[in-house]
Amino acid sequence: MENNLSYxxxxxxxxxxxxxxxxxxxxxxxxxxxxxxDGAEILIYDVIGFPFVEAKQFIKDLNAIKAKTITVRINSPGGDVFDGVAAYNALKNHPAKITTRIEGLAASIASVIALAGDEVHAYANTMYMIHDPWVMAVGKQEDLRSIADVLEKIGNQLADIYTGKTGLEADTIKEMMHxxxxxxxxxxxDLGFVDKVLDGEGKTAKYNLKNIYSNVPENLSFEAQLKTFTAREIERVLIEAGAPRGYAKMVAARGCTGVIDDHRDDDEDAIINTLLQTIKGEKR
Structure with missing residues (x-):
């Protein structure tokens, strides 16, 4: 494992x-x-592992939990495969009864962590995604062949986790990943990844997924997610930027569709920063 972390x-x-x-x-x-x-709760609501907090710290914090039940709430686009697998194994080996609950998105390695639960729950409006592992790589042909071999091994290991949970044939899982x-x-x-679909609604994912993945459903496009901003949220941002309350209410009532259309490739923070700059007179 350590040899594979040279990246x-x-x-x-x-x-x-x-x-x-x-x-x-x-x-x-x-x-x-x-x-x-009444039990511990773990919130996984961001990109998993390297280059941020690595699994070593997660495992240390997890092992300190003495509660008999743990609920793992998930809304993540994925992240580092080695950190994700380490987190999955740590959860599987923890003595507590673990329920994982998909509250927005469980994509890529987050879909593996979701399967660490003794029971896997998901709100009805959430999404679950599996795919082949991939990497950004630069190097000589020998280097790239070696990387491809490692990716194949990782893919087979992930497929084993999925087949172990669902009972589906390995070839079926590998095609779904591909x-x-x-x-x-x-x-x-229906396919065996989730044990129970919960009533009610989970959280909106709000990740720029099209920069990462190929077949993102239209309802998860970043533009569609940004349009879920409420008038109250827009008004709050404008007031915090120093806009008069009446002006903030007027702009919020009109929504931010125009800003979204002008910044289709920007993330949520860039959209908000543009609003702030405009109100402060820094952007014309």
């Missing part, structure tokens, strides 16, 4: 973070743990 350089950290629209200096906590009287398969909660249940 964790400062340069690659910048490249990988940028792919997710982040900086490695963010040191984002992709998980939060809260011990409660074609990047997106599933609704009900589709995931």
């Amino acid at each position: 964790r350089t400062k340069h690659n950290a910048k490249v990988i973070a940028a792919q997710w629209g982040k900086s490695p200096n963010d040191r984002a906590d992709w998980y939060k743990i809260e011990d409660k009287a 074609t990047e398969t997106w599933m609704t909660a009900q589709e995931g249940k």
Whole structure:
């Protein structure tokens, strides 16, 4: 395993973070743990693992939990495969009864972590996605052949996890991975990935997924997600930027569709920053 982590350089950290629209200096906590009287809760709501907080710290924090039940709430676009598999194994081996709950999106390696639960729950409006592992690589032909061999091994290991949960044939799972398969909660249940579909609605994913994946459903496009901003949310941002309350209410009532159309490739923070700059007079 350690030999496969040679990619964790400062340069690659910048490249990988940028792919997710982040900086490695963010040191984002992709998980939060809260011990409660009636059980522990783990929130996984961001990009998993390197170049941010690595699985070693997650496992240390997880092993400190003494509760008899753990609920793992998931809304993640994926992340580092080695950190994700390490987190999956740590959860599987924890003595507590674990329920994983998909609250928005369980894509890529997050779809593996979701299967660590003794029971896998998902809100009806959530999505689940599996795909072949991939990597950004530069090197000589020998280097690239070696990387391809490693990816094949990783893919087979992930397929084993999926088949172990669903009972589907390995060839079926591998084809689903190869074609990047997106599933609704009900589709995931029908295929054996999900044990129970929950009533109600989970969270909106709000990730720029088209920069990462090939077959993102239209309802998960970043533009569609941004249109879920409420008037109250837009008004709050404008007031925080110093706009008069009446002006903020007027702009919020009109929505931010125009801003979205002008920034179709930007992330949510860029959209908000544009609004802030405009109100402050920094952008004309």
